[in-house]
Amino acid sequence: MGTQKVALVVGASRGIGRQIAIDLAKNGYAVVVAANLNPHSFPPDPHSSASTITTVAREIREAGGEATAVPVDVRDLASIEALVARTLQVYGRLDALVYNAGAVWWASVEDTPVKRFRLLQQVNVEGLYGAVQAALPPLKKKSAEGEGGRIVVVSPPIYSRFFRGKTGYAMGKVGMSVLTKGLAMDFERQGLKNMSITSLWPAVAIESAATHKLQQTDPATARDLRKPTIFSDAVLAVLRAPAASxxxxxxxxxxxxxxxxxxxxxxxxxxxxxxxxxPRRIMPKQLPDLTVAEQDDEGTRINSAAPTARKIKAKL
Incomplete structure (x- = not known):
């Protein structure tokens, strides 16, 4: 088993995910570059559909880093589990999971067909949930060894304006942030002080595969964009910060x-x-505080996974 830290970046074929993978490798991580696989020639435009996990892994290796490209379909749990298994087969460990995979559809409820809505949930919140569950055992193993496992999720703070005009999309992305809040509470209750899950979101629009199309039709939009390096710098800063913080x-x-x-x-x-x-900031200056003043007795916490609860459900 190697001593080099290993990061799994899901959704790393281009744009922000590609930059995260490259900069993690520059900072000493062996990187598993994961996304859907569509072979293309090298080198491509890093923001075009010609950029794939194979070209990103090659970029990293040619720069002296360590990377392995592994295809994954985040809509398929078996594919996600095979991705984590392949990571452990190649490197024998997993220290950080970055979930950047995402499907985008910004439209009203009326203009978001159910088929499209299901895709948004499958790729965004369900894909994240599957990736987290598959990655937790090796991440917890690092925690038991005293090093701690880290998870970084590309999802937003929770505030009302985010829902406007893109409700179907927001339901999945906010669900990802709810997972961040809930799993963090699990870590705390389980006493896993050196494990963490954090959500990150851009304050200013970042150049990506999506914005690249807009830039081609309206070059002036580039003035309102930042380089993806700001996001990879933030990911690295999160990974360096104390887990509890x-x-x-x-x-x-x-x-x-x-x-x-x-x-x-x-x-x-x-x-x-x-x-x-x-570039213009697109996020509110101040975001809501989601904490509340608790009652003295918040009630009995029910665990449906407990043996007693399962027996009760079976009788019903």
Missing amino acids: VNGMLALDEDFLRSELGGSVTDFSQYALVPGTS
Whole structure:
């Protein structure tokens, strides 16, 4: 078993995911680059459909890093489980999971067909749930060894404006953030102080495969974009921070990097896609606090997975 830390990046074929994989490799991680596999020639435009896990893995290796490309269909649990099994077969360990896979459809409820809605849930929240469950055993193993496993999810803070005009999409993405909050509570209850799950989301729009299409039709949109390196820098900062300090956090890349935990970054001009511009922030300046004042007795917590609960359900 190697001593090099291993990161599994799901949704790493291009754009933000590609940058995360490349920068993790630059910072000493062996990276499993995972996404749907569509073979193309090398080298491609990193934001086009010609960029795949094979080309990203090759970029990493040619730069002196360690990477393995593994195809996955996040709609298929067996495919996700095979991905984690392959990671362990190649590297013998898993230290970090980054879930960047995502399906996008921004439209009203009326204009979001059920077939499209199901795809959004399968790729976003269900894919994440399957990836987390498959990755938890090896991540917990690192925790037992005193190192701790980390999970980073690309999902947003929870606030009302996010639902506007894209409800079907928001239901899945917010569900991903709920998973972050809930699993963080599981870690706390189980005493896993060196494990964490954190959600990250861009404060300013980032150049990606989706924005690349807009740039081709309207080059002026580039002035409102940042380079994907801001997001990979935020991912690295989360992984370096003490687990307890980021567990359950729903963070914005810029705001986290500005914080003491993120490195107290003050110059964000380095991330502007067009030098000299100040891309517009798309997220609220202040986000709601989801905590509430609890009663003295919050009631009995029911565990449906407990043997007694299963017997009761069987009788019913």
